[in-house]
Amino acid sequence: MLRIASIACLMIALGPVAPARAADGAQVPPAATAPRALRFSPAVLDLGEMTVATPKTATITVTNASDTPVTIEGIKAGCGCTKVSDPPKGPVAPGASFTLDITLDPGKKGGIELAKAVHFTLGGGTVETMQIKGRVKADENAGDPSEQVVLFRLPPAASGDERRGAIEAEQDALLFAIDRGLAGSARSGEFRMRLHRESGMLFVHGSGEDIAAVRDSVRSLPSPNLVRESAGTTAP
Numbered sequence: 001m002l003r004i005a006s007i008a009c010l011m012i013a014l015g016p017v018a019p020a021r022a023a024d025g026a027q028v029p030p031a032a033t034a035p036r037a038l039r040f041s042p043a044v045l046d047l048g049e050m051t052v053a054t055p056k057t058a059t060i061t062v063t064n065a066s067d068t069p070v071t072i073e074g075i076k077a078g079c080g081c082t083k084v085s086d087p088p089k090g091p092v093a094p095g096a097s098f099t100l101d102i103t104l105d106p107g108k109k110g111g112i113e114l115a116k117a118v119h120f121t122l123g124g125g126t127v128e129t130m131q132i133k134g135r136v137k138a139d140e141n142a143g144d145p146s147e148q149v150v151l152f153r154l155p156p157a158a159s160g161d162e163r164r165g166a167i168e169a170e171q172d173a174l175l176f177a178i179d180r181g182l183a184g185s186a187r188s189g190e191f192r193m194r195l196h197r198e199s200g201m202l203f204v205h206g207s208g209e210d211i212a213a214v215r216d217s218v219r220s221l222p223s224p225n226l227v228r229e230s231a232g233t234t235a236p
Contacts, residue, residue, distance in 0.1 A: 038120060039065040040130045047104055047134035050114070055105040056134070062087075062120075063097040071123035078117035078179050080187045081105040082132065087120075104132060107190060109147070109205070111138035115194050119176050129172045147190045149203060150211050151230035152218065156200030168197060174227055175202075181217030185209075201230070 041061040050056050064070045069091035075084045085101040092098065106114060116132040154174055157167040175195065191206035193214075204214050218227045 035066070036128055037064060037066040037070050037122060037126070038128050039063045043130075045102060045130065045132045047114075047132065050104070050106045050134045050136045052106060052110045052136060053108050055103050057101055057103040059099050059101055060130070061097050061099050064092045064094055067094050069093055072120060073123055074121045075100075076119045076121070076179070078119070078175060079192045080189075081107060081192050082116050082118065084118055091123075102132060104134060106134065106136045107192060107205070109190075110136050112136050113194070114192070115196070116192075117172065117175055117179075117195075119179070127176055129176065147205055148208060148211050149205050150214070152202040152204065152214075153228045153230055154195070154200040154202055155226060157197045159198055170226075171195065171197065171200070174221070177221055178214065178217045178227070181220050182213055185213040187213075202227070 039062070041063065045058055045060055047056050047058055071091045072087040075087055077084055081104060083103040087100065088098050102118065104114070104116060112135075114132070114134045114136060118130050118132065120128045120130070122128065154171050155167050157164045157171060161167065175193070178193075186209070188207040188210050191210040192204075194203040194205075195201070196203070204211060206214075215229070218224055218229070221227060
């Protein structure tokens with residue numbers, strides 16, 4: 001298992017993504033992104049300090065911020081440690097809101113920062129994502145020695161990068177595609193994925209079977225070159 005010190009070095013070493021350029025060297029402006037239909041309150045659900053192996057629940061408000069009715073076809077958490085209550089059935093009128101309860105199980109490892117994603121699939125197939133975070137108190141007696149940690153590199157969304165919004169959207173799409181590729185695999189109670197957005201480092205925790213399933217999902221991505229396993233991690 002990798003040591004925290006080595007992880008920190010990897011995170012510091014990464015730099016911002018260079019702006020895209022055309023064949024003649026001219027900088028290509030970032031592509032415009034469609035406005036989001038859903039507005040989440042809070043925008044990022046911060047569960048604050050958490051205790052090892054103790055799930056924590058909080059409530060969010062979801063508002064239809066568009067000018068047309070929206071139907072929530074499904075809600076999928078980024079890992080098995082996150083549970084979300086059912087959305088309303090039928091269309092949500094423009095400006096209307098509803099609440100959801102979100103429960104996060106921090107697992108058995110203390111002294112870590114958690115970052116999770118919840119994906120909302122809307123009518124027509126559009127997917128919008130919200131973020132959850134929390135801080136797990138250190139517990140030297142907790143943890144599973146068989147748990148592995150593997151790092152993958154996604155495009156980093158560096159602070160101050162003018163393309164940060166577009167890069168974060170690309171990160172969300174990659175996370176969703178990886179998670180979708182895991183749909184047919186069993187996941188252990190230790191499995192979780194945590195993304196550090198600025199560095200683009202994706203921390204994958206779990207059993208050897210979990211790690212192997214993530215590697216298979218990454219290899220099956222339409223653009224697997226956008227997700228690279230970090231040097232220094234080894235196959236089980």
